[in-house]
Amino acid sequence: MHQRPTLAVWKFASCDGCQLTILNCETELLAIADRVDIRWFPEATSTMIPGPVDVSFVEGSVTTDHDVERIHEIRSQSGLLITIGACATGGGVQALRNGVDTGDVIKTVYADPHYISTLDTSTPIASHVPVDIELQGCPIDKGQLLETIAALLSGRPPRLPQSSVCLECKAAAQTCVMVAGATPCLGPLTMAGCGALCPVVGRGCYGCFGPMENPNPAPLVSRFEQLGMSHGQRTRFLRSVCDLAGQPSPTTGSAHE
Amino acid sequence: MTIEVPILARVEGEGALHLTVNRGVVERADLRIYEPPRFFEAFLRGRGFEEPIDLTARICGICPVAYQMSATHALERACGAEIPESIRQLRRLLYCGEWIESHTLHIGFLHAPDFLGYPSGIAIAKDHPDLIRSILSLKQTGNEIMTVLGGRSVNPVNVRVGGFYRLPDADQLERLATTLDAVRPQAIDLVEWAATFDFPDYEREYVFVSLRHSHDYPFSEGRIVSSAGLDIDVRDYETVIDEFQVSHSTAKHARLHGAGDGELFVGPLARYALNHDRLPIPIRELAAKVGLPQVVRNPFKSILVRGIETVYAIDEAIRILGSYTAPERPAVEVSARPSTGWAATEAPRGTLYHRYRIDDDGLIAEANIIPPTAQNQPAIEADLRTVATENLGLARDDLVALCEQTIRNYDPCISCATHFLKVDIHESDGRRPLSDFAID
Numbered sequence: 001m002h003q004r005p006t007l008a009v010w011k012f013a014s015c016d017g018c019q020l021t022i023l024n025c026e027t028e029l030l031a032i033a034d035r036v037d038i039r040w041f042p043e044a045t046s047t048m049i050p051g052p053v054d055v056s057f058v059e060g061s062v063t064t065d066h067d068v069e070r071i072h073e074i075r076s077q078s079g080l081l082i083t084i085g086a087c088a089t090g091g092g093v094q095a096l097r098n099g100v101d102t103g104d105v106i107k108t109v110y111a112d113p114h115y116i117s118t119l120d121t122s123t124p125i126a127s128h129v130p131v132d133i134e135l136q137g138c139p140i141d142k143g144q145l146l147e148t149i150a151a152l153l154s155g156r157p158p159r160l161p162q163s164s165v166c167l168e169c170k171a172a173a174q175t176c177v178m179v180a181g182a183t184p185c186l187g188p189l190t191m192a193g194c195g196a197l198c199p200v201v202g203r204g205c206y207g208c209f210g211p212m213e214n215p216n217p218a219p220l221v222s223r224f225e226q227l228g229m230s231h232g233q234r235t236r237f238l239r240s241v242c243d244l245a246g247q248p249s250p251t252t253g254s255a256h257e
Numbered sequence: 258m259t260i261e262v263p264i265l266a267r268v269e270g271e272g273a274l275h276l277t278v279n280r281g282v283v284e285r286a287d288l289r290i291y292e293p294p295r296f297f298e299a300f301l302r303g304r305g306f307e308e309p310i311d312l313t314a315r316i317c318g319i320c321p322v323a324y325q326m327s328a329t330h331a332l333e334r335a336c337g338a339e340i341p342e343s344i345r346q347l348r349r350l351l352y353c354g355e356w357i358e359s360h361t362l363h364i365g366f367l368h369a370p371d372f373l374g375y376p377s378g379i380a381i382a383k384d385h386p387d388l389i390r391s392i393l394s395l396k397q398t399g400n401e402i403m404t405v406l407g408g409r410s411v412n413p414v415n416v417r418v419g420g421f422y423r424l425p426d427a428d429q430l431e432r433l434a435t436t437l438d439a440v441r442p443q444a445i446d447l448v449e450w451a452a453t454f455d456f457p458d459y460e461r462e463y464v465f466v467s468l469r470h471s472h473d474y475p476f477s478e479g480r481i482v483s484s485a486g487l488d489i490d491v492r493d494y495e496t497v498i499d500e501f502q503v504s505h506s507t508a509k510h511a512r513l514h515g516a517g518d519g520e521l522f523v524g525p526l527a528r529y530a531l532n533h534d535r536l537p538i539p540i541r542e543l544a545a546k547v548g549l550p551q552v553v554r555n556p557f558k559s560i561l562v563r564g565i566e567t568v569y570a571i572d573e574a575i576r577i578l579g580s581y582t583a584p585e586r587p588a589v590e591v592s593a594r595p596s597t598g599w600a601a602t603e604a605p606r607g608t609l610y611h612r613y614r615i616d617d618d619g620l621i622a623e624a625n626i627i628p629p630t631a632q633n634q635p636a637i638e639a640d641l642r643t644v645a646t647e648n649l650g651l652a653r654d655d656l657v658a659l660c661e662q663t664i665r666n667y668d669p670c671i672s673c674a675t676h677f678l679k680v681d682i683h684e685s686d687g688r689r690p691l692s693d694f695a696i697d
Contacts, residue, residue, distance in 0.1 A: 012293070013293040013295055014318075015315050015316060015317050015318040016317070016318040016319060017315070017317075017318020017319075017321070017411040017412060018318065019318070020318045020319055020362075020411055021318075021411060023362065023366065024396075024400060024410065024411070026393040026394070026396055026397040026400070027393070027397070029379070029393065030379070030382050030386065030389065030390070030393075033379045033382070038379070044366060044377050044378070044379065045376045045377030045379065045380070046370070046376045046377065046661075047376040047377065047380070063293040063294075063295075064293050067293065092315070093295075093300075093312060093315045094295040094296065094297075094300075096300040097296050097299060097300050118293060118294060122295075138315065138412060139318060139409075139411040139412055194409075197408045197409055197414050198408070198414050198422075200408070200423075201408050201414060201415045201421075201422040201423040202422045202423045203414070203417075203422045206311060206414075208311075208412070208414075233305070236304060236305055236308070240308070240311070240312070241311065241312070241315060
């Protein structure tokens with residue numbers, strides 16, 4: 001990698017919250033800007049230099065034909081491709097419409113549906129091109145982002161969590177909200193990284209960091225049933241900002257690492 | 258004949274600008290938003306009645322608090338909940354955090370570069386590191402308020418129907434107060450610095466629309482009023498405003514019924530014009546000191562009004578912290594009932610309206626969201642037509658920069674409605690554009 005690696009930040013269907021997390025590195029932002037060469041980051045700068053870059057950060061999910069073409073082009077121009085956030089790594093909250101008739105969905109929101117062009121599904125970047133590093137979270141965690149940038153600059157792999165939110169509760173000496181308070185919690189299925197934010201404020205984790213590696217939903221779902229959650233409540237809880245139901249999305253099979 | 262400028266930076270969302278020029282007049286300025294639609298209003302149907310708070314926060318990473326506040330107020334109205342004053346004050350404090358964060362981001366990183374001729378806030382920092390550090394510390398203060406009250410600044414986790422999941426600790430609030438006192442002078446310096454900019458000489462007679470509250474500068478409560486005499490309960494907003502589609506945009510537009518073309522203007526200039534008397538005297542004095550009249554009609558000066566609102570939000574946060582008494586409980590109990598509720602709150606970039614209908618099973622049967630940028634799009638396009646027509650003699654790069662700056666005046670939240678802007682300029686009569694334009 002060059003002395004100052006070149007960097008691009010791309011947006012697909014998303015809310016900009018993960019790009020904002022880059023700008024929220026308030027105390028580190030200027031130091032980072034000195035160490036990397038930002039070629040493409042329209043959210044932050046009107047200097048735009050097309051062409052190959054060492055590292056691309058990609059926010060957002062793929063929801064249009066044009067975006068399918070665009071992600072392949074970005075992949076071919078990028079050394080490392082790092083997806084940031086729940087949309088890019090999992091399809092995002094907008095994947096809630098997957099499996100629903102898109103025509104009906106469009107009609108709900110738009111009076112003149114023929115102006116709107118969209119795919120039937122919202123899919124993660126890895127369903128379309130190989131991804132080198134994934135940062136989960138809605139939004140991503142600033143600490144993980146800084147660790148990833150620091151790792152890139154020193155030429156080592158980033159140290160990212162692999163465990164569930166449960167481990168973060170234990171590390172924070174946080175009493176389990178489900179064991180002690182019978183509050184349904186998705187912590188056992190959810191990738192660590194937030195620092196157990198929801199249990200700390202006394203609510204159950206709602207899974208916004210997406211699934212941990214190899215989650216096992218079945219025992220947790222029976223526990224939810226014992227806690228009195230209806231089928232509808234369980235389904236909505238598991239499929240919210242992220243999908244923790246363990247159903248592979250229709251095109252995930254085409255991912256190639 | 259086409260001129261393309263690939264991308265507008267320093268706004269939020271994806272779009273393009275298409276200008277049609279006929280005999281030296283810009284006939285059309287279409288802000289083409291092609292940000293892919295995400296269909297929130299569709300997938301909210303059938304969700305639990307409390308879920309819009311966390312789901313709609315994801316519409317905009319820059320103003321999640323606005324979405325959470327509009328949602329929770331609408332749902333509480335539907336369910337008939339009464340919210341204690343102490344919780345109301347904490348919600349105002351949370352909203353202060355978002356205004357400080359969003360306004361300082363826009364002032365320092367999105368808008369100031371236009372006035373100073375830099376590509377970015379980071380580039381400004383190369384020449385003026387202390388200035389940008391100061392802006393970053395203000396922005397950080399806004400984020401700290403949201404973190405203390407909301408658990409995190411982007412997509413807070415601590416807001417619920419009825420109040421909060423957990424109340425902040427006293428020592429956290431004390432630290433916030435100390436930080437706010439420390440950064441307040443920097444916010445005033447920021448306003449005075451922005452007042453030294455060279456502002457384009459441009460004014461228009463806008464129809465300003467915002468909330469107006471009986472005694473406070475508005476965040477989440479009040480009636481909807483306009484500079485044209487509108488004064489209605491929020492529940493009647495959909496009877497005076499139409500959302501409509503245009504073929505060039507995935508974001509809906511909105512217009513007011515009645516006289517003229519229905520164009521309206523929401524955001525800092527509107528709030529300031531309609532609520533100047535609700536600002537504390539020191540804030541009004543600061544505005545006067547930097548040359549702002551009670552009504553500002555030059556949208557390029559919105560950067561100054563954002564600065565004024567930043568100082569206001571800091572002072573309001575200090576006031577709330579100084580008189581804070583903890584609520585008995587973090588939230589009041591709220592049960593779903595079949596009903597409809599509506600609310601409007603003041604997102605940093607303007608009025609954000611939500612309406613929800615809850616069914617017999619406590620699920621969302623219908624949702625309607627009117628974001629600020631939808632309401633501002635006709636005004637943005639009208640500004641672009643006027644500004645571009647008056648400046649067709651400029652060199653192409655300068656004209657495009659001025660058009661982009663005109664759009665940024667509105668701090669458009671284009672994920673709520675764009676990200677990159679491609680500028681096409683067409684001649685409707687088939688003639689070649691003015692020779693100053695570079696042609697590809």
